[in-house]
Amino acid sequence: MSAQHAYGPREHYDRVGAAWSFLLGSELHYGVFDTPDEELPIASRRLTRMMAEAAQLEPGARVLDVGCGSGAPALYLVVEHGVHVTGITTSVGGVATARARARTAGLSDRAEFLERDGMANDFPSGSFDRVWVLESSHLMRRRDRLISECARTLKPGGRAVLCDIVLRRELPLEEVRERRAEFALLRDVFGAARMEPVAAYKKLLAEQGLEIDTEVDLTARVRPTFSRWRENAAQHRDEVVALLGGTEIDDFVASCDVLDGLWQDGTLGYALLAAWKPV
């Protein structure tokens, strides 16, 4: 095994948080590109906007952001859509950064950030008008618990939106074993991820009584993200090396190549889903 660090989401984000804003941009997620050479912040914001559109946000709505990272998308929603956001993450560093951002922006009364687990969030049932899961579900091992918690905490008539990396074909164990160095590198760099097919998400949402009305395949449109990440690594090499060390930035660049390859060979893709909770 090549893992150099514990790779649970909590440990992972606490370790890499600061360096990742250089590599992945302040929103810490993939971009949706209109053209392959578009800048990452524009494309990342487009993904947030697509999620917001799918969420059909109304001013004053209470939104639960599951896996809120360092809070950038949550604050965008507060400012642009007039909603109240409760962001949760298991990363202590993520909560601290998100709270500081909210304070600086003068939004602490409309954006709160708490250290909680999306698979057991402890909120009362029916607390939220919208549940928002932006690219965090792949880090939650028990996807069934995540989705049941999303459904439980939604009010009747509420809406869940989710986007994430998805598995596009079955991976036989022999192939995983053969390519385990590549997968272990991804785990080391991005934390322990478990990708599922879109069909698995749809099944879980349906089992919880949610009615899916939006499904968007973003596989091709997010792919330039990897080129932008590589460029960020080259541009901010000194800052990232100071924070993480030289080996880690080289691993990051190598992991971008692995992801690009997994996109190319049809193993991984990206999807967005939205569903209503019936009244």
Added chain:
Amino acid sequence: MRRTVDQFVETKSTGHQAIVRMIEDLFAYRGEAPPEISLALRLTEDLDLDSLELAELSAMLEEDFGRDPYSAGIVPDTVGELVSFFES
């Protein structure tokens, strides 16, 4: 006469002990405390090993024992079935 915990550990075969250690290593890399690895535990349902962890376990077994059930086309359900493969 009741046996002490240490005596129980000593009754495990070398293979059994090595397999328990490998599973504990997988948990350590996750950053999680391992449960007590009993023979009845199911590898995917109870221990929640994902495909990469199973692939790593398969490779570690082959390295230590020179063979492993997964490469032989056998997918053990429980820790006990895995241990039995090496004791057969």
